Amino acid sequence: MDLKKRVLQTIKKFSLISPGDTVLCAVSGGPDSVALLFILNEISKEEIPISLYIAHFNHMLREESDEEENFVKEIGNSLNIPVFTERKNLKEITGGKNIEAIARRERYKFLYKIAQKIEANKIATGHTASDLAETVIFNLTKGSGIKGLRGFLPKREKIIRPLFETTKEEVENYLKERKIPYRIDFSNFSMKFSRNLIRIKVIPELKKINPSLEKTILRETATLREAEDFIKEEVKKILSRANIRSDKAEISLSIIKAVHPFILKETINEMFFKISGEYLNRTKLKAIEHLIKKDESGEIDLKKGFKGRKDQNSFSIEKEQFSPENKVKIKVTSETEKIETPSGTFIFNAKNPHFEIPEEIIKKGVFIKNREGGEWLQFPYGRKKLKKFFIEKKVPVKLRDFLPIVVTADNEVIWIPELFKKTYIKENQNIIGVRFESGIKNFDN
Amino acid sequence: MDLKKRVLQTIKKFSLISPGDTVLCAVSGGPDSVALLFILNEISKEEIPISLYIAHFNHMLREESDEEENFVKEIGNSLNIPVFTERKNLKEITGGKNIEAIARRERYKFLYKIAQKIEANKIATGHTASDLAETVIFNLTKGSGIKGLRGFLPKREKIIRPLFETTKEEVENYLKERKIPYRIDFSNFSMKFSRNLIRIKVIPELKKINPSLEKTILRETATLREAEDFIKEEVKKILSRANIRSDKAEISLSIIKAVHPFILKETINEMFFKISGEYLNRTKLKAIEHLIKKDESGEIDLKKGFKGRKDQNSFSIEKEQFSPENKVKIKVTSETEKIETPSGTFIFNAKNPHFEIPEEIIKKGVFIKNREGGEWLQFPYGRKKLKKFFIEKKVPVKLRDFLPIVVTADNEVIWIPELFKKTYIKENQNIIGVRFESGIKNFDN
Numbered sequence: 001m002d003l004k005k006r007v008l009q010t011i012k013k014f015s016l017i018s019p020g021d022t023v024l025c026a027v028s029g030g031p032d033s034v035a036l037l038f039i040l041n042e043i044s045k046e047e048i049p050i051s052l053y054i055a056h057f058n059h060m061l062r063e064e065s066d067e068e069e070n071f072v073k074e075i076g077n078s079l080n081i082p083v084f085t086e087r088k089n090l091k092e093i094t095g096g097k098n099i100e101a102i103a104r105r106e107r108y109k110f111l112y113k114i115a116q117k118i119e120a121n122k123i124a125t126g127h128t129a130s131d132l133a134e135t136v137i138f139n140l141t142k143g144s145g146i147k148g149l150r151g152f153l154p155k156r157e158k159i160i161r162p163l164f165e166t167t168k169e170e171v172e173n174y175l176k177e178r179k180i181p182y183r184i185d186f187s188n189f190s191m192k193f194s195r196n197l198i199r200i201k202v203i204p205e206l207k208k209i210n211p212s213l214e215k216t217i218l219r220e221t222a223t224l225r226e227a228e229d230f231i232k233e234e235v236k237k238i239l240s241r242a243n244i245r246s247d248k249a250e251i252s253l254s255i256i257k258a259v260h261p262f263i264l265k266e267t268i269n270e271m272f273f274k275i276s277g278e279y280l281n282r283t284k285l286k287a288i289e290h291l292i293k294k295d296e297s298g299e300i301d302l303k304k305g306f307k308g309r310k311d312q313n314s315f316s317i318e319k320e321q322f323s324p325e326n327k328v329k330i331k332v333t334s335e336t337e338k339i340e341t342p343s344g345t346f347i348f349n350a351k352n353p354h355f356e357i358p359e360e361i362i363k364k365g366v367f368i369k370n371r372e373g374g375e376w377l378q379f380p381y382g383r384k385k386l387k388k389f390f391i392e393k394k395v396p397v398k399l400r401d402f403l404p405i406v407v408t409a410d411n412e413v414i415w416i417p418e419l420f421k422k423t424y425i426k427e428n429q430n431i432i433g434v435r436f437e438s439g440i441k442n443f444d445n
Numbered sequence: 446m447d448l449k450k451r452v453l454q455t456i457k458k459f460s461l462i463s464p465g466d467t468v469l470c471a472v473s474g475g476p477d478s479v480a481l482l483f484i485l486n487e488i489s490k491e492e493i494p495i496s497l498y499i500a501h502f503n504h505m506l507r508e509e510s511d512e513e514e515n516f517v518k519e520i521g522n523s524l525n526i527p528v529f530t531e532r533k534n535l536k537e538i539t540g541g542k543n544i545e546a547i548a549r550r551e552r553y554k555f556l557y558k559i560a561q562k563i564e565a566n567k568i569a570t571g572h573t574a575s576d577l578a579e580t581v582i583f584n585l586t587k588g589s590g591i592k593g594l595r596g597f598l599p600k601r602e603k604i605i606r607p608l609f610e611t612t613k614e615e616v617e618n619y620l621k622e623r624k625i626p627y628r629i630d631f632s633n634f635s636m637k638f639s640r641n642l643i644r645i646k647v648i649p650e651l652k653k654i655n656p657s658l659e660k661t662i663l664r665e666t667a668t669l670r671e672a673e674d675f676i677k678e679e680v681k682k683i684l685s686r687a688n689i690r691s692d693k694a695e696i697s698l699s700i701i702k703a704v705h706p707f708i709l710k711e712t713i714n715e716m717f718f719k720i721s722g723e724y725l726n727r728t729k730l731k732a733i734e735h736l737i738k739k740d741e742s743g744e745i746d747l748k749k750g751f752k753g754r755k756d757q758n759s760f761s762i763e764k765e766q767f768s769p770e771n772k773v774k775i776k777v778t779s780e781t782e783k784i785e786t787p788s789g790t791f792i793f794n795a796k797n798p799h800f801e802i803p804e805e806i807i808k809k810g811v812f813i814k815n816r817e818g819g820e821w822l823q824f825p826y827g828r829k830k831l832k833k834f835f836i837e838k839k840v841p842v843k844l845r846d847f848l849p850i851v852v853t854a855d856n857e858v859i860w861i862p863e864l865f866k867k868t869y870i871k872e873n874q875n876i877i878g879v880r881f882e883s884g885i886k887n888f889d890n
Contacts, residue, residue, distance in 0.1 A: 136585070137585070137651075138654070140581070140582070140585065140662065140665065141651045141654050141655050141658060141661070142654070142655055142661065143655075143661035143662070143664055143665055144665075145665070145668050146668070146669070146672060149594065149665075194653075194654040197650060197653060197654060198650075198651075198654075201650045202647050202650050202651065205642060205643075205646045205647050206582075206586045206643075206647060208639075208642060209583070209586050209587070209639040209642060209643075210586050210587055210588075213586060216586070216587065216588035217585065217588075219588055219727065220585065220588055220589075220590070220594075222727075223590050223591070223727070224591070226706060226707040226710075227591060227672070227676065227707055229705070229707065230676075230705040230706075230707040230708060231672065231675075233705060260674070260675040260678060261671060261675075262671040262672055262674065262675040263675060265671075282664060282667075282668070
């Protein structure tokens with residue numbers, strides 16, 4: 001079957017596009033997004049009347065970046081579709097750390113911004129069934145529960161993925177048949193990123209076992225999406241019988257004890273999320289399950305600032321009242337030091353490879369503390385208040401007072417371990433802030 | 446921590462062994478099963494008093510098979526544990542087809558036989574967390590739903606897997622430290638089997654991304670097992686409100702329409718299983734869901750001999766009454782022929798590479814038909830009645846009359862496409878019996 005017809009089926013199946021929609025198509029210049037653009041363009045003329053726009057984000061990561069930007073602009077001209085672009089030197093901003101995740105976040109931010117500007121109600125991306133297979137294998141490797149195993153969705157908020165049921169191979173055949181030019185994203189061939197390792201080394205081996213791997217995983221994820229939806233509905237039913245305020249979530253024992261252990265943990269996790277903006281790990285959830293099921297009352301420490309409490313009739317998650325006495329402020333006195341704080345063990349290393357702290361600053365005094373107000377960060381373009389930085393980074397209000405920060409005697413923030421730890425753990429180098437049990441989930445995603 | 450202590454934790458966590466148990470330990474001679482045996486032996490003396498026996502199945506597949514058998518007997522002698530062995534030349538029996546699956550089935554048959562003989566209530570196998578990771582990746586590749594993604598269980602019927610939470614690496618370190626000898630299973634290094642491809646080519650790549658891959662997948666499967674258990678309980682609740690007889694399963698529309706689409710399909714699938722011994726594929730299940738949800742009544746063909754029927758108040762799965770008029774008997778008149786039967790399209794090829802039918806037999810007459818009674822099969826050691834063959838092969842009674850068979854004019858059965866098709870489809874060669882929508886599930890497993 002013609003690829004356009006197949007894409008139309010996908011569009012219909014998942015209700016991706018309706019007549020009159022304004023669709024912003026994200027085009028990198030690679031085969032997937034170029035094919036998507038051409039197909040959407042045809043569809044807009046022949047089947048579903050939509051207004052089509054192109055967005056291209058220039059990460060300035062590679063030599064070819066500018067050429068790719070020009071290439072996308074040319075396609076836009078030739079198809080008579082307006083092109084929006086933005087350039088951002090991510091290497092400069094990130095210092096090369098965790099760059100793929102940050103590039104992704106910046107790209108989506110850009111797409112939403114343009115969509116708002118042109119009043120687009122849909123943002124189309126070129127993700128294929130081959131990308132889905134990669135994502136699922138990656139998430140299985142990293143561990144992510146049912147949500148990870150079902151991969152990304154064909155539709156989520158404004159984002160739509162019309163190539164969801166199409167393989168990379170089918171995309172490439174389509175382009176070849178019609179002699180449509182595209183750019184090869186050379187970063188795809190780099191072994192630097194886990195995703196590329198899965199694409200280049202793992203998937204070809206698995207396709208020896210099952211040549212229709214992508215279609216098979218597509219079917220698997222459909223089942224998982226439906227199972228996940230069912231589980232969510234069940235949790236919602238139980239959650240509707242809980243009492244959730246901003247600083248306390250409470251559920252009656254008679255309700256929570258009556259549900260299946262799986263739903264018990266899922267429900268408690270959602271309750272925790274509602275007041276903390278984070279999820280608990282499985283070990284903590286099991287401990288809570290144990291507390292709920294045993295005969296006695298009791299308390300359990302959750303993440304910093306949150307407690308689980310079981311009394312005679314109910315289980316509740318409570319935000320600890322933040323009071324000055326709970327605040328921590330510890331002076332670091334040597335270049336390398338292991339510091340115990342109420343939130344966990346903190347390893348301070350002034351000479352780590354990422355962030356060297358000059359001796360004179362240490363001498364003047366470096367503190368590990370909770371924020372007290374008046375802290376600031378130095379950026380190349382000027383100072384920024386810590387509060388403003390927290391807002392920009394979408395750090396939940398409830399967490400801001402609990403995050404340990406490292407400041408100089410002048411109240412300059414030089415490190416916020418919770419916000420950056422992921423990178424450091426991943427790279428397995430000297431770490432200046434670790435051992436905290438939690439991070440801010442999805443901060444880098 | 447000492448490996449024995451860790452295994453004891455696993456044993457306790459999943460209630461694998463209790464004092465006084467009689468445990469038959471399956472020992473191939475490879476590292477996993479040898480380590481398991483030594484650990485169980487220590488445990489039996491120091492922590493949990495059990496009676497321990499060894500079983501070894503000699504597949505006679507490799508040159509080293511006899512040496513492995515002797516090796517296991519020697520270990521048994523040295524530890525003073527009785528060893529039960531059996532030899533079966535599987536190459537001869539199977540002709541080399543699908544040999545890994547058949548070897549597995551024969552091995553389990555043998556284990557259950559010995560367990561019964563010595564009144565063992567547990568059969569311990571050496572499956573590790575590394576095997577679990579392999580299984581999960583294999584099942585994801587082949588497509589298998591939540592049940593496949595959660596892999597094998599730490600405990601199932603008599604089978605227990607005390608190394609469920611132990612990696613291959615940990616096993617090898619244990620053996621090395623104690624200088625315990627073992628045999629290397631060379632078939633593990635062969636690329637012939639998909640499983641080995643995953644073990645040798647895929648897992649090492651994934652471990653570059655996550656060095657604790659096995660532990661991560663172990664955690665993932667724990668979540669999936671619990672989710673699966675919850676789903677099963679929900680389905681059971683709905684099923685308890687259905688009316689299930691041997692030839693008909695019926696459920697009220699008001700009940701089945703009220704449940705989540707995921708549970709609807711799972712419930713219908715269980716209803717179908719209860720009267721047919723088989724499961725439906727997802728496409729069929731979706732068609733049933735559609736039928737149930739639309740306004741009109743209607744019928745839907747399921748697998749051969751089964752119908753779905755929706756009337757005003759209920760949905761039912763019915764076994765079609767088998768009557769002589771429904772029987773098929775079609776004479777094949779040429780060497781290659783495409784024959785339409787009520788069960789599907791049948792491609793007959795007398796000169797296929799697996800099974801050549803001499804011209805004179807074709808001339809005398811070859812029939813594709815349902816059994817009428819009196820059919821027989823010729824084996825090297827003599828004739829066997831078709832009925833007896835069906836019983837041995839565990840073909841469900843309900844299916845026996847529906848299976849198309851190919852017989853000569855003398856009523857000699859020369860082919861039963863449904864029973865053997867898997868092999869042929871897999872090898873992608875000329876196929877003499879295909880196009881039937883279903884097989885007998887798990888026949889080869």
